[in-house]
Amino acid sequence: MSSQELNHQQLNDLYTENQGWLRGWLHNRLGCSHRASDLLHDTFMRILARDELLELQKPKAYLMAITKRVLVDHWRREKVEQAYLDALAAMPESYVQAPEEQQILLETLIEIDALLDGLPVVVKRTFLYAQLDGMKQQEIAEKLNISISTVKRHLVRAAGQCYFALEMEA
Template sequence: MSSEDAVLHREVETLYFAHHTWLRGWLRRKLGCAHRAADLAHDTFLRLLARDEPIDAREPRAYLTTVAQRVLYNHWRREQIEQAWLDAIAQAPEPLAPSPEERAIIVETLVEIDALLDGLPVAVKRAFLLAQLDGATHAQIAAELHISLATVKRYLARAGEQCFFALSVGTFA
């Protein structure tokens, strides 16, 4: 373990012992569930441990709140994605229903795709998803979104470029 890693671990340990109970309570008030709050408090500290540099938080609770809000946002976003997928799969015939393991893999993949497309305009995301998930042609996408073929091509190029660069920098590798 490098000296920077040791410093980071000591900082996280200090934050954990001093503020874990407070953070768990803060999350419990936001979520209304002590179990989920405990899980997300744990995820918050794991996120801190994954950092590459020391924390050096002058206002520890404000810092933890900021990190926890990001974890909470990711949690809520994942729930939205999972619910949308469950709504879609509920319309499938029973024999096509995936196993619990397949469901977990599919939801995780959808969450990763959502993260890859994060920051793109809604129309660009829709065009990309229509092409990639529904297999829609450029003409079908143009008709669905009421845009030109040239715009469809630009949107798909933009979304593909964002995915490529996110993968190339190791965000999801």
């Protein structure tokens, strides 16, 4: 049996032995069996994407760690999506894009949010004002009541985080 076949067998066994309690755990957190099933699927897709041999001493702890990350990503996505929908609702109809464009924009916002994860709110706002709103550094400094040198420092920090996050994905 090849290592890939062995890995898939291990993953199949891991799923078979643990999917019931993990789905129940997710259902208790989400209150929705459909979302629980979706996030269970996402958990195992992350494991499958790693394409490494699973020699687990504590499979439940391993699954819980990955599932918690999937759940946090889910909640972050929901938060970004709700903020986007609120912003769309506040826009005049003439500015509303086609559904396909809205979906692309939402996915882009979710990616940006993930890239900026862990930065202080003021750093994120500085970056977003510059990149999404096209504000000049002086305008950002006035809006956030910080110095221009602080604006520059925040922009460098946010851009650096985005760059290095993208490099790690490649």
